[in-house]
Amino acid sequence: MTAGDGYDFDARFDDGLAPYKDKDVVDLISGQGAILTREIKDSLNYKKGGNKGFETVITRLQMQTYVVVPVNYEYSKRKNGDEYGWGQLPI
Template structure:
C-alpha cells in the first residue's frame, strides 16, 4: 500500500489473475506453502498479500473477500501467526517457519536470558512477565495497564509490543473490541 499524491493506493491483481488469492483458505494455503508473507507491498515485488488480492475488496467489510478481514480470521485460527514481523510491519509466518524466525530473531535467547544479559529493556520484561502470568492470552488494554503503561506510567507500549513481535516473543491471536461498562 502506498501513498501517491496524498491518496492511498492498494496494488492488487484482477480476480482472474492466476496469482490472485480469492479467500482466507487460499491465503492460509499460500502462506503455508511460501512460509511467510508480509501483509502489504514491500521492497520485494509481488511478495505480499496486498499484491495477490483484488484491490477493490480491501476494507469492503466483506468477510469472504476482504483481505483486511482475513487477518482477523487467520489470527483466530492459530495455524498461521499474524503480527508485526517485517520491518515493524504486519505479516504472517507459518508454524513450520516459526522456529527459523525465532532462531534468527532471538539469536538463541529465550526472553529471560535476553533480559538477564541486559539485551532487553525493563518495559519489555514488564510486558512479558504479565503476559506469561495470564496463560499466554490477554487483551492488550489489560496488558498495558498491568505492565505499568498509560497516562501516569511508562510510555511506548505499542512500540514495545512491536519490538517483542519482531523478536517473535508475541503475536496477535484475536481481535476483539473492548466493551465498556454500558455494554457498548
C-alpha cells in the same frame, strides 16, 4: 519462550539485550496467557502520567516473536458494541 533467532527471552534479558519494560510485559503475559492490550496497559501503568512507549515495547516483542497476534482477535468493545483496540496478545 524462544524467539525466532533461538534466543530464550530470559537469557536475552539476563545478557542485557532486553529492557525492563519488555520483561514486565513478557512476565505479565506469561502469567496470564492471552490478554487484552488494555489489560496490559492498566496492569503496567501505561496511561497518562505513567509509563510511556507501550506500542514500541509490543512491536519489539512481536518483531522478536516473543509476542504473537492471534488469527482470531478478541477486541474490547465500546458501550455501543463497536470493537476497538489491538485485540488479545498471547505469548
